[in-house]
Structures are given as C-alpha cells and as structure tokens.
Amino acid sequence: MRTQRLITIVCLLFWTATHLYAYEERNLLQKEADFEKVKSALLMDQKWLPYPDYSDRAGWDKFLGDYKDEYIRKGESFLDYEWKVVKATDYLEFGRSGNRTIMESPFNKNNSALGSLFMAEMAEGKGRFIDQIINGVFVSCEMTSWALSAHLGLQKIGGCFPSYEEHVIDLGSGNLASQLSWIYYYLKPSFDKVNPLIAKRLRHELQVRILDAYMNQDHFWWMAFNLKPGELVNNWNPWCNFNVLQCFFLLENDRDQLAKAVYRTMTSVDHFINYTHEDGACEEGPSYWGHAAGKMYDYLQMLYDGTGGAISVFNQPIIKNMGEYIARSYVGNGWVVNFADASAKGGGDADLIFRYGKATGSSVMMGYAAYLKSLSAKDAVPGGDVFRLFQTLLYRKDLAGTEVAYKAPVYSWYPETEFCYMTNKNGFFVATKGGYNNESHNHNDVGTFSLYLNTTPVFIDAGVGTYTRQTFSSERYSIWTMQSQYHNLPLINGVPEQFGSEYKATDVQFDPKRMYFSANIATAYPAEANVKKWVRSYRLGKNSLKIEDSFSLDKADRPNQINFLTWGKVDISVPGIVTVEVNGEKARLAYDKDVFVSTVKTIRLDDLRLSNVWGEQIYRVSLNAKKLPLSGSYTYTITTIK
Structure with missing residues (x-):
C-alpha cells in the first residue's frame, strides 16, 4: 500500500515503523529513460528555453x-x-x-x-x-x-x-x-x-x-556514486546536480556529450530519491525543503523541458509526497514544524510550491501556494537564482488565478520518517517525532514534540544557531541546540540521548482515531543510561495534550529530569503547575508535585539566527524527580488557560 494512501485513509488505525534507513533501489529516472532515450529526446542548441x-x-x-x-x-x-x-x-x-x-x-x-x-x-x-x-x-x-x-x-x-x-x-x-x-x-x-x-x-x-x-x-560525497549502506544523501545532491544540469543544458551543444552528462546527473539524483522515504517527508525540516525537494523539482522540471517532456517522473507518488510535505508542515501565521536544523519560521516559496504542485497535479500545493501569496499585500519583485526567477515570471499569471485553499489537516502521519502532526478544533497543533539520531542536519531529538496554540509556538524546538566550523564537525554535539537535554525530552539517570544511527526510536505507533502517538525512546540512549524501556506517548484530546513516560530501568543512579523548552513568560511558583504565556496564549503544564520539583533555566540567545526567531531568551523548564524508582510512569498534561 502506498504511503499517500497510508497518510490519507482514515480507517488506518495503527502503524508500527520497522525501518528507518529506507534506501530503496527505485531508480525512477533510470527506469524512465535509458541512455539512448535520453540521447534521442534532447532538444539541442537551447531550443527548450521558453524565454x-x-x-x-x-x-x-x-x-x-x-x-x-x-x-x-x-x-x-x-x-x-x-x-x-x-x-x-x-x-x-x-x-x-x-x-x-x-x-x-x-x-x-x-x-x-x-x-x-x-x-x-x-x-x-x-x-x-x-x-x-x-x-x-x-x-x-x-x-x-x-x-x-x-x-x-x-x-x-x-x-x-x-x-x-x-x-x-x-x-x-x-x-x-x-x-x-x-x-x-x-x-x-x-x-x-x-x-x-x-x-x-x-x-x-x-x-x-x-x-x-x-x-x-566521482569523489564528491553528494554525488552518491560511492554510497555505502547507511550514508546520508541530503539536499546537496539535487541542489548541486541541478546547478550542473543548468550548465550543461546552456553550454553543451554536442548531443553525445550532453547525453552522457544528463544521464550521469540522472543516476546521481536517483540516489536522493532512493534515500528519501516513500512518505516524502524532509528529515532536514521545512526550511531545507526548498533546497531538497524544491531543488529536486527544479532539476526534474529542467530535465522535462530539456527533453521536450519525454523524461518525467512527476506522476510518481513519492515525488508528489515530497512536495506536499511543505504544505502539511505549515502551522500558521508564519510558523512551521521545525525539527533538526530547520527554523521555526518560514512557510516556503509560494511560486516554487505552486510550480511543483502544478507539475505533480497537487491541488494541496497549488492552494497552499495561493494562500501564501495572499498573505502579502504587495506583489514582491521575483528574485533568487536565474532559473527560479524566470520560472516565477513564466507562471505568475497561473498562480494569480489559483483559488486560495489552505487548512491544516486533522493529522499528517509520515510512517517511515516517523513524523506525526495532530490538530484539534480548539487550536492545538502537536508535532511529534520518532526517527533516529543520524538524520541529515540531525539533533539528538528522538521522541520530542512541539506544541502550538492557535498557531503560536508554546513548547518549542529552538532550532540552530549561525553555522560555523563546529556545526559540521566532531564538535557538533557540544553545541547546546543539538543536545537532547535542550529538547522536550528526559535525561534518564542524568544521561542524554546519544548521536549515531543505532540510537533511534522503536515500536513507533500512531492511532488516528485516538489521536495517539508513542515510541520507545530507550533505544536512543547509550548504555550508561541503564534504561530497558522508556515509552514516550502523546494523546491529543479535545482540550488537552497528555504526555506520558512509562519506563523501566536496570539501575537508578541519579534522578530523572524531564525537560521542556519554551519562551514568553514562565511561572513555576505553584508546585505542580507550570504556566506559560506567549503572545496572548496561555498554557498550563500540570505534573505531580509529589513526584517532581520544577526549576527554570534562562537561556540567553546571543546568536541572531536564534534571537531573530525567539527574542533575547528562551527557557528550559526541568521537572526533577524526587525519588529513584526502577520503574513507573510520569504524566504531564497541558491545557489552555482562557
């Protein structure tokens, strides 16, 4: 059964994810056209240009x-x-x-x-x-x-x-x-x-x-020609291949040489599509979508144009799924679901989203693009790289005539990437994830969540600061934004989650009828955490979000600590209650005062990439366990305050 059906059919009650590395030898482009077909289909001497x-x-x-x-x-x-x-x-x-x-x-x-x-x-x-x-x-x-x-x-x-x-x-x-x-x-x-x-x-x-x-x-890693099992193929692949394809299509006028180059790019881009889960989610987050799936679309569009439409995979469900992810990850008012290095603000390039939607026949994307366009009172002058700029000009009238249609789905479930978004009629939008701790632009965040009330983020993922050498080096996880203790997750026996492909969620389940998501996150922690089982679950009700940690430990050396990241105004003065007020939205986090004592840490944001989103500071609320049980369960309930 195809992922799109898995996502949309309401009768789906339950799914247990079993594979995180889902590299699948689809090779859609190579199956669509062999070398001889590419060679014969090419429109030479830039005859493909519609400008x-x-x-x-x-x-x-x-x-x-x-x-x-x-x-x-x-x-x-x-x-x-x-x-x-x-x-x-x-x-x-x-x-x-x-x-x-x-x-x-x-x-x-x-x-x-x-x-x-x-x-x-x-x-x-x-x-x-x-x-x-x-x-x-x-x-x-x-x-x-x-x-x-x-x-x-x-x-x-x-x-x-x-x-x-x-x-x-x-x-x-x-x-x-x-x-x-x-x-x-x-x-x-x-x-x-x-x-x-x-x-x-x-x-x-x-x-x-x-x-x-x-x-x-062929030694550039992004080409993926020497790909080994478990290695990443991220946004660099379609982005670089698209830039290369532009150069060849605009410069090379020898049919044999051009065909060899085009086919080589096809074999490379196939690795990116093969690496992506069938559900189409971008594990790098929405702000990377334009460089990942978005650049793949640019590549596919130029390939389509350069061969007179003879080579196209726009009818493939995975290509459509990859596009619609950007619409489904939009919360509202400029906020998006941001896991990993992605920013919490964005929404995407409306013109790009529209073109992608038009190519794949996605009314979801086209309606969402029209919605984004409607948010701006003034029609901005198209910019960006030359291809996207020209394409925006080419399709601008089509977008202008498209009906605005956007509404957050009741839920979006990505069973292979293990992203789950749930909403209710009272303004709750909950984003949760399973996954593993070696995703592209990874943070150690298996099992975390974000909560938005009436589109305002209340419990948050901070995102990432300005890139430096440290960001993509062996020192990456010395940066606080990458660490699990600065996500909405537990420190187990004082130990955070660990980086590595083997540190992952297991027994991941989603039940859309109950609006219930759960995952065993014990497998995301190293041996020194001494944890046998730690099932983190989220249950979205009519007026509340109930979070539960059910656990079993081999040893209890240090008190468990449950962390929540937030911003705005935080009050922990009443035992058993954490009150958060952000931009007029008020939430109450209730916990057992006999089990925990709460503390608040202020995190100053001196990095503009973070402070431009959250302001000068955010807060980490920690619930510190008073006892050292070997097993049990913790419950935290979030409700709104009118």
Missing part, C-alpha cells in the same frame, strides 16, 4: 511586465559597485576560528551584484550594464575557486584554502556557475562586441571548473 531571445525587446517587456523598471533600478544601483576581493586570509579564517561568513560575505555580495546587473541588462537591452557585468565576470574568472571556504574539504588535498590544481563542485561554485552560464548564453554576442576573449575565458572556466570536473570526478 525570449535577448534581442526580442517586445518579448522581454511582456515577460517582465510591471517588474521591468524595478529590475533596471536595482541594476543601476550597482553601476558603480566596487567588486570585492576574497582575500587569502578570508579563506584561512575558517580554519583559524571556524568563521565562514568572512569569506562568504564578499563572495555573495559580488554574486548578488552580478545577478542584479544581468537582470537589468535583460530588462533594458541597451548594453548600458555590459561593462560592469564584464567586470563581475572577470573577477569571478580570476578566483582560484568558486567553492566556499567551509566546503574546500571536498578537495582531495582537503583544508579550507583553495587549490589551483583541482576544482570543487559545491553549493557555492554551483550557484555561481549556473548564473554565469545564463550570462554566457544571453550575453556572449554583447561580450564579443567588446572583446572576444571575455566570453572565451568565461566558457573555458565553466568547462574546466564544472563540466569537466563533474564528468571526471
């Missing part, structure tokens, strides 16, 4: 519509832009202090300026921006590498300093290369009028840095 030629001024006026003048004005602001130099010490700083922003800031400013100048020239078409675009292209070509300092570990030589002997394809180099490929395609004739060496140099750099590197290297 006007550079010289078609009437076409661009129509294509850009009311946005034309805005693009020109923005480009004008960069006519005197001083191009930044990414210094050697900017790269070295990542190795010295872990700071990646020092290198990325000037690099991103240059790329943003170049993109704005390109769009201004496409809008105006008079050559006024060409010299400054050439300056940006030249600066880019003179760089040793287009990869980010944090990603230069992909070099065979390793490190954070760019090697002149090899080229790395990462998110940074791919993003810039795809933008430069669009510039080359549209502006080569204009460059040649200035000096033929300009376009020739650019074409050479794109060839050696991207086209040759992609075809001749």
Whole structure:
C-alpha cells in the first residue's frame, strides 16, 4: 500500500515503523529513460528555453511586465559597485576560528551584484550594464575557486584554502556557475562586441571548473556514486546536480556529450530519491525543503523541458509526497514544524510550491501556494537564482488565478520518517517525532514534540544557531541546540540521548482515531543510561495534550529530569503547575508535585539566527524527580488557560 494512501485513509488505525534507513533501489529516472532515450529526446542548441531571445525587446517587456523598471533600478544601483576581493586570509579564517561568513560575505555580495546587473541588462537591452557585468565576470574568472571556504574539504588535498590544481563542485561554485552560464548564453554576442576573449575565458572556466570536473570526478560525497549502506544523501545532491544540469543544458551543444552528462546527473539524483522515504517527508525540516525537494523539482522540471517532456517522473507518488510535505508542515501565521536544523519560521516559496504542485497535479500545493501569496499585500519583485526567477515570471499569471485553499489537516502521519502532526478544533497543533539520531542536519531529538496554540509556538524546538566550523564537525554535539537535554525530552539517570544511527526510536505507533502517538525512546540512549524501556506517548484530546513516560530501568543512579523548552513568560511558583504565556496564549503544564520539583533555566540567545526567531531568551523548564524508582510512569498534561 502506498504511503499517500497510508497518510490519507482514515480507517488506518495503527502503524508500527520497522525501518528507518529506507534506501530503496527505485531508480525512477533510470527506469524512465535509458541512455539512448535520453540521447534521442534532447532538444539541442537551447531550443527548450521558453524565454525570449535577448534581442526580442517586445518579448522581454511582456515577460517582465510591471517588474521591468524595478529590475533596471536595482541594476543601476550597482553601476558603480566596487567588486570585492576574497582575500587569502578570508579563506584561512575558517580554519583559524571556524568563521565562514568572512569569506562568504564578499563572495555573495559580488554574486548578488552580478545577478542584479544581468537582470537589468535583460530588462533594458541597451548594453548600458555590459561593462560592469564584464567586470563581475572577470573577477569571478580570476578566483582560484568558486567553492566556499567551509566546503574546500571536498578537495582531495582537503583544508579550507583553495587549490589551483583541482576544482570543487559545491553549493557555492554551483550557484555561481549556473548564473554565469545564463550570462554566457544571453550575453556572449554583447561580450564579443567588446572583446572576444571575455566570453572565451568565461566558457573555458565553466568547462574546466564544472563540466569537466563533474564528468571526471566521482569523489564528491553528494554525488552518491560511492554510497555505502547507511550514508546520508541530503539536499546537496539535487541542489548541486541541478546547478550542473543548468550548465550543461546552456553550454553543451554536442548531443553525445550532453547525453552522457544528463544521464550521469540522472543516476546521481536517483540516489536522493532512493534515500528519501516513500512518505516524502524532509528529515532536514521545512526550511531545507526548498533546497531538497524544491531543488529536486527544479532539476526534474529542467530535465522535462530539456527533453521536450519525454523524461518525467512527476506522476510518481513519492515525488508528489515530497512536495506536499511543505504544505502539511505549515502551522500558521508564519510558523512551521521545525525539527533538526530547520527554523521555526518560514512557510516556503509560494511560486516554487505552486510550480511543483502544478507539475505533480497537487491541488494541496497549488492552494497552499495561493494562500501564501495572499498573505502579502504587495506583489514582491521575483528574485533568487536565474532559473527560479524566470520560472516565477513564466507562471505568475497561473498562480494569480489559483483559488486560495489552505487548512491544516486533522493529522499528517509520515510512517517511515516517523513524523506525526495532530490538530484539534480548539487550536492545538502537536508535532511529534520518532526517527533516529543520524538524520541529515540531525539533533539528538528522538521522541520530542512541539506544541502550538492557535498557531503560536508554546513548547518549542529552538532550532540552530549561525553555522560555523563546529556545526559540521566532531564538535557538533557540544553545541547546546543539538543536545537532547535542550529538547522536550528526559535525561534518564542524568544521561542524554546519544548521536549515531543505532540510537533511534522503536515500536513507533500512531492511532488516528485516538489521536495517539508513542515510541520507545530507550533505544536512543547509550548504555550508561541503564534504561530497558522508556515509552514516550502523546494523546491529543479535545482540550488537552497528555504526555506520558512509562519506563523501566536496570539501575537508578541519579534522578530523572524531564525537560521542556519554551519562551514568553514562565511561572513555576505553584508546585505542580507550570504556566506559560506567549503572545496572548496561555498554557498550563500540570505534573505531580509529589513526584517532581520544577526549576527554570534562562537561556540567553546571543546568536541572531536564534534571537531573530525567539527574542533575547528562551527557557528550559526541568521537572526533577524526587525519588529513584526502577520503574513507573510520569504524566504531564497541558491545557489552555482562557
């Protein structure tokens, strides 16, 4: 039975998840088309492009519509832009202090300026921006590498300093290369009028840095060509492959070479689809959806366009499931369910969601996209990377004519990823999870929950701070946001959950009739926790959320501690009661005062990535057990206060 049916059929009463690593040899793309089909289906010489030629001024006026003048004005602001130099010490700083922003800031400013100048020239078409675009292209070509300092570990030589002997394809180099490929395609004739060496140099750099590197290297982990059992395939895979596909489709006009490249990207992207559970959930969270499933959609759309629709997997249920996850994870008022490194704020790119929904025939996505669009009083000028910007312009009228339709489902159950969302008619939205502690962008959070009242988060997942070297290193779990004791979870015998694929939820169950979710999370803790069983369960009632921990220990060395993360105003002055007030929403957490004593820890947020969401501080409420039982159960009930 397919996952979509499992999610939607109300008669489903019970599911026990048995597999967390669900890598499945679907190979949808390779089954859809072998090499010969790819070769014969390709639309050569960029005939697939649905956009006007550079010289078609009437076409661009129509294509850009009311946005034309805005693009020109923005480009004008960069006519005197001083191009930044990414210094050697900017790269070295990542190795010295872990700071990646020092290198990325000037690099991103240059790329943003170049993109704005390109769009201004496409809008105006008079050559006024060409010299400054050439300056940006030249600066880019003179760089040793287009990869980010944090990603230069992909070099065979390793490190954070760019090697002149090899080229790395990462998110940074791919993003810039795809933008430069669009510039080359549209502006080569204009460059040649200035000096033929300009376009020739650019074409050479794109060839050696991207086209040759992609075809001749297979050690980049995101390609997944050397994938071992249990290894991750995350958003890097569709994101990098899509950037590469753009470069090949815009630059390569030899059918044999193009077919080899396209088929190679298909075999790589198949690994991402194979890695994703059939239920379609993004284990990295909603704020990564646009880079994961969203980039996969971009890739599939370009593959569809570049082959005249001959190669398409948009009818596959898993592709639709992956898209609809973003709509189902929306709580309301800009808040989303945020597990792992994802932010609690977002909702997604309405234009991207609409296009994805249109391609897969998902009324859920199209209605949700129209809903997101309706929240903005002003129609923003489309931005972002060139492909998404052009696609937004291409489909904007279709989205404008789509009926607004969004309502949080009664529940959403992802039986393989083990995410469960439950709602009731009184404003409760509960998000729970099982999973395992080696998911992409993992936090040690097996069994945790978030609770929203009338779309306001009350019991929360803090998310993640600004990325540094430490974030993706052996030191990751020294960061407090990654640790289970800073999630809504117990410390068992004073021991937190452990990182690793073997630390996971077991006996995960969901009963939609009872609105009941449970998981044995004992298996997420290391041996020193001395826990035989710890079943964490959530039961959503009409006016309450009941949480229960049923446990059995081998030894009781230290008092158990049950932690809850929240924000707003917290009051623990009454034994047995924790009161939380956030943005006008009031909740009461009731516990047994004879079993626990409560404490509150204030967590100051000096990282803007966190404080921009939660303010200056959040709180950890801890229920500290008074006794050391070997077995028993704890119950905590959350209700609203009118």
